Amino acid sequence: EIPRKTIYRLSIFQRCLQRLKENKVETVSSEALAKAAGVKPTQLRKDLTHFGQFGTRGLGYNVSGLSSAIAGVLGSSRLQPVILVGVGNLGSALLRYGGFQKEGFEIVAAFDSLPVPARAKGLKTALMKATDLTRFIRRQNIKMAILTVPALHAQEVVNEMVAAGIQAILNFSPVVLEVPKNIIVNNVDLAMELENLSYFIR
Amino acid sequence: EIPRKTIYRLSIFQRCLQRLKENKVETVSSEALAKAAGVKPTQLRKDLTHFGQFGTRGLGYNVSGLSSAIAGVLGSSRLQPVILVGVGNLGSALLRYGGFQKEGFEIVAAFDSLPVPARAKGLKTALMKATDLTRFIRRQNIKMAILTVPALHAQEVVNEMVAAGIQAILNFSPVVLEVPKNIIVNNVDLAMELENLSYFIR
Ligand SMILES: NC(=O)c1ccc[n+]([C@@H]2O[C@H](COP(=O)([O-])OP(=O)(O)OC[C@H]3O[C@@H](n4cnc5c(N)ncnc54)[C@H](O)[C@@H]3O)[C@@H](O)[C@H]2O)c1
Ligand SMILES: NC(=O)c1ccc[n+]([C@@H]2O[C@H](COP(=O)([O-])OP(=O)(O)OC[C@H]3O[C@@H](n4cnc5c(N)ncnc54)[C@H](O)[C@@H]3O)[C@@H](O)[C@H]2O)c1
Structure with missing residues (x-):
């Protein structure tokens, strides 16, 4: 059972990734994404492990890849x-x-x-x-x-x-x-x- | 520095106490108040200790006393x-x-x-x-x-x-x-x- 607070944070990460996409940013480190979302990098990493393996150590996350993975988890990719x-x-x-x-x-x-x-x-x-x-x-x-x-x-x-x-x-x-x-x-x-x-x- | 989540919970306790007041209930146990607010009794007691000593062991809390103490803390007793x-x-x-x-x-x-x-x-x-x-x-x-x-x-x-x-x-x-x-x-x-x-x- 995934805590409701984790799901709220997923939505917040999603909003930050959408803003990065609008600014044509292709990759983002867990530190930078965590700071934009107002959480610690350990919290971001812990939240994401509930749903799979994302990003590569040292390179960070692929913005559009992570964003569509989160949309899939939240069910917000369909109307x-x-x-x-x-x-x-x-x-x-x-x-x-x-x-x-x-x-x-x-x-x-x-x-x-x-x-x-x-x-x-x-x-x-x-x-x-x-x-x-x-x-x-x-x-x-x-x-x-x-x-x-x-x-x-x-x-x-x-x-x-x-x-x-x-x-x-x-x-x-x-x-x-x-x-x-x-x-x-x-x-x-x-x-x-x-x-x-x-x-x-x- | 008191966590914001504690302050949210104070508001929830306050709403529960107001409902008890409307139903002419004079005292309430920490178990009953915690259940109405959707938290564990240990969380309720921990939250209240930030603001002072309330209630007596075995007798529970005085509903109108605790309610006006919380209103004082929240600043909601003045417009x-x-x-x-x-x-x-x-x-x-x-x-x-x-x-x-x-x-x-x-x-x-x-x-x-x-x-x-x-x-x-x-x-x-x-x-x-x-x-x-x-x-x-x-x-x-x-x-x-x-x-x-x-x-x-x-x-x-x-x-x-x-x-x-x-x-x-x-x-x-x-x-x-x-x-x-x-x-x-x-x-x-x-x-x-x-x-x-x-x-x-x-
Ligand atoms: N309507 C909703 O149900 C709803 C739900 C969630 C979020 N929101 C958000 O709430 C905000 C308002 O939504 P809305 O539907 O009422 O929009 P709206 O366009 O009906 O109202 C916005 C009002 O803000 C005024 N305004 C614009 N610039 C201003 C300024 N510099 N100073 C003072 N007033 C200014 C406009 O004249 C207008 O009357 C939006 O940011 C929206 O995203 C609205
Ligand atoms: N207006 C706000 O800004 C605001 C803010 C916070 C909370 N609320 C809460 O939101 C709720 C709505 O507020 P409001 O200001 O829009 O009130 P309102 O009285 O303007 O609207 C309520 C609507 O519900 C309808 N209704 C009543 N019983 C119904 C039923 N059984 N089935 C279907 N419809 C029914 C009424 O006909 C009315 O159109 C209230 O509970 C209020 O406390 C409102």
Whole structure:
């Protein structure tokens, strides 16, 4: 079982390699890649050994070779369909963000208990009623969802999504979601981010 | 120097204590509090010893006592002013979020190079031109900022904010910001969150 923190770091290494590729750099030493990613070289080497043998001693890593190897491991080399549930203030801003598609994720449909067509104006994402959620997840075999419903409704929506086949959830509602062991939830709590920052400006 | 991860966990303990308070629970054992927070009891005890002696052996912790001690440590018992820069799709959604105020953070002003008044309609937050940024930060002695400008402009905006006195930044732009050692940046990269999730649905 690979620790989640290692997977986060893989994404960070991947971002650094993409920037090197844009600057036409072909090889990079583990010291230089580690510094760009903000980790120690021993941590970088340890993380990569989970996935295979990369680079040659003394020569460093081949930038495009390592980058496509990491894309393979992360599953980001193929476009993954994602649904979004709760098309309010935050949900509608996330629908308009082009950065997900660039990294290999496409929001294929958005669901709301009271859909407001203007919130999805000009987008190709289909806006659907919450009552269509289960059927859509099953028919399209969707595994990932972004949850931007009010805290009060979060758990009930998650229960329905998991029963229909969702395995991974990016949760913005400030609640601790209860899910079976095999379901993975990443929480984004923006108020907690500010609380973390405020400690350091004493 | 207390690790940042310890401070994150303090916020999580705080959320659990608030839920216990809402359910009129007066004392809690370290095992029960650790389980609610998703950590081991040894981790909970180790984190709390950074800040003082809490609880009595055998009796556990006094819920409201520990909660106000943590609020004191986190600085969340007094309202902190925050500014937001970049009032586009994401920025305008964050402006409307009531959850920041509940946790002790007030967005006192929002800045944009092309302010669109409709984006701040109905809100008491002042919408100002980007040219007013430095003067506002200095006059109001603002220490924290939320950054929701396009990646292309993120570094130049950060340079101006840091020069004016900002010490902590919550960054949403998908760029690695370069800041002096005493400035703290928390990055929220939503595409990376999805990448992290997608690994686990293999
Ligand atoms: N807006 C922000 O910046 C922000 C920041 C941090 C966290 N959050 C959290 O994100 C969530 C969404 O916030 P928001 O500001 O967009 O709220 P919002 O009220 O603007 O939007 C919520 C949407 O969810 C829909 N909804 C309610 N119940 C539903 C259900 N059962 N199925 C499908 N849709 C349902 C509503 O119709 C509404 O459109 C909240 O939990 C909030 O705490 C928001
Ligand atoms: N929308 C999302 O859901 C989302 C999700 C993840 C990350 N992001 C990131 O957040 C940032 C904002 O995204 P968005 O979708 O809101 O973009 P947007 O283009 O809708 O908004 C950006 C705003 O910043 C303003 N701006 C540009 N330069 C500025 C400057 N120098 N000073 C002040 N304001 C300036 C623009 O006028 C515009 O209003 C981007 O970096 C994006 O990559 C957005």
